[in-house]
Amino acid sequence: MRIPNIYRLGVKELWSLVRDPMMLVLIAYTFTLSIYVAATAMPESLHNAPIAIVDEDGSPLSARIISSLYPPHFKPPSMVSLAEVDAGMDSGQYTFVLDIPPNFQRDVLAGHTPALQLNVDATLMSQAFTGNGYIQQIITSEVSEFVQRYRSSAAAPVDLVLHMRFNPNLEQAWFGSLMEIINNVTMLSIILTGAALIREREHGTLEHLLVMPVTPTEIMLAKVWSMGLVVLLAALMALVFVVQGALGVPIEGSVALFMLAAALHLFATTSLGIFLATLARSMPQFGMLLVLVLLPLQMLSGGATPRESMPALVQNVMLFAPTTHFVSVGQAILYRGAGIAVVWPQLLAILVIGTVFFFASLARFRKTISQMA
Structure with missing residues (x-):
């Protein structure tokens, strides 16, 4: 294995990527607009929910309840008559209709x-479930305070004091933008390395490499470092210019340490991309394999749902996935400001998994090349 060969082959991969405008557009979109949209266009489950009120009482208590349903959880309530309820809900104009x-x-x-009576449009299931609970709490609180004629000051048996750490205002953009970067690093690294190998096979350049004095290990390492470098630089620019710059999300920990974790993760995912490319005969087949692999990696790694809420079997199986440890490292560093003393077990796990993926992909790559020869 010779370092100059690995370097020159990697440069060749970079030039091939530069000549592929669709891949460049994908990279630019994935680490700019995609992150911004994920942070700003996916609000919490109850945000500006449309609500209507049928006030058949017209009392100070009903006015107090109506005034308590205000943005940002609800839109300003629309006052309707009882005859307008069914038509409004059938047309989707209101998610909630409260009849006093x-x-x-x-x-x-x-x-x-x-x-x-609270009528709920349950086609919006998550919003309906959350809003139902909010409205019940609001009505109970307002009725209780109205009956007491003053805000209760009696001491509760337990005084619960809440402190929101790392995200005091519970900003969705803080969580959504950083998790989108973590997910996009995984997705794009697999796509770029897999597409690079399939592109060479389709263009016939892989046969040209076979007659050159290079080894399969050199070819594979070249694809790993070149495509991994592209994703790493794109992730760094997204973290600095999109997350910190455009969105104003504070980063608690070391960006350099996160980049180190991303580099180790890219070593594993680029190897996985090559392995999938050796199984697929064309880009459509590679895309189908990517869906089967990428969705479980993203959904079950702890980025969308805490791992503790998953079945024990899923938690144990996903320990063999590099994304599980990368999500844990990313959240610890970027959210909580953790240092190397905290995240080194996860970094070691990513390195071990990446090494296994690399040698498994290398064995499969050698077999594929021998069949072509």
Whole structure:
């Protein structure tokens, strides 16, 4: 294995990438607009939910309940009549319609338990479930304070003081943008290395390499370092200019340490991309394999849902995936400011998994080349 061969072959891969405009567009979109959209266009489950009120009581208590349903969780309530409820919900104009019955305030002050009707459009399932709970809490609180005629100051048996760490305002953009970078590093590294190998096979340049004094290890290492370098630089620019610059998301930890973790992760994912490319005969087949592999890696690695909420079998199986450890490292460094003393076990796990992936891909690559020869 000769370093100059690996370097020159890697430069060849970079020139091939430069001549592929669609890949350049994909890289630019993935690490710019995709991250911005993921951070800003995916609000929390209850945001500006449309709500209508049928106020059949017209009392100070009903006015108090109406005034408590305000943005950003709800849009300003629309006052409608009882006859307009079904038409509004059928057209999708309202997600929630609250019907306050006649004599509601009188019955509350008399110690009765009057019923309010809340109509929910359950086609928006997550918003409906969350909004239902919000509205119940708001009504209960407002009725209780109205009956007491003042805000309760009685000391509770337990005084719970909440402190939001790392994201005090619970900003969705902080979480969405950083997790999008982590997911895009995985996706693009697999796509670039796999597409590079398939492109050479389709263009016939792989046969040219076979008659040159280069080894399969040199060919594979060249693809790993060149495509990994492209993704690494794109991720760094996205972290600095998009996340910190355009979105204003603070980074708690060391960017250099995160780049080190990303480099180790790229060693594993680029090897995986080559392995998938040796299984596929064409780009459409590679795309189908990518869907089967990429979705579980992203959905079950802890980026979208905490691993603790998954079945034990899934948690144990996903320990063999590099994305699981990369997500853990990325969240620890970028969110909590963790140092090398905290994340070194995950870095070691990524390195071990990457080494296994590399040698497995190398064995498969050698077999593929021997069949072509």
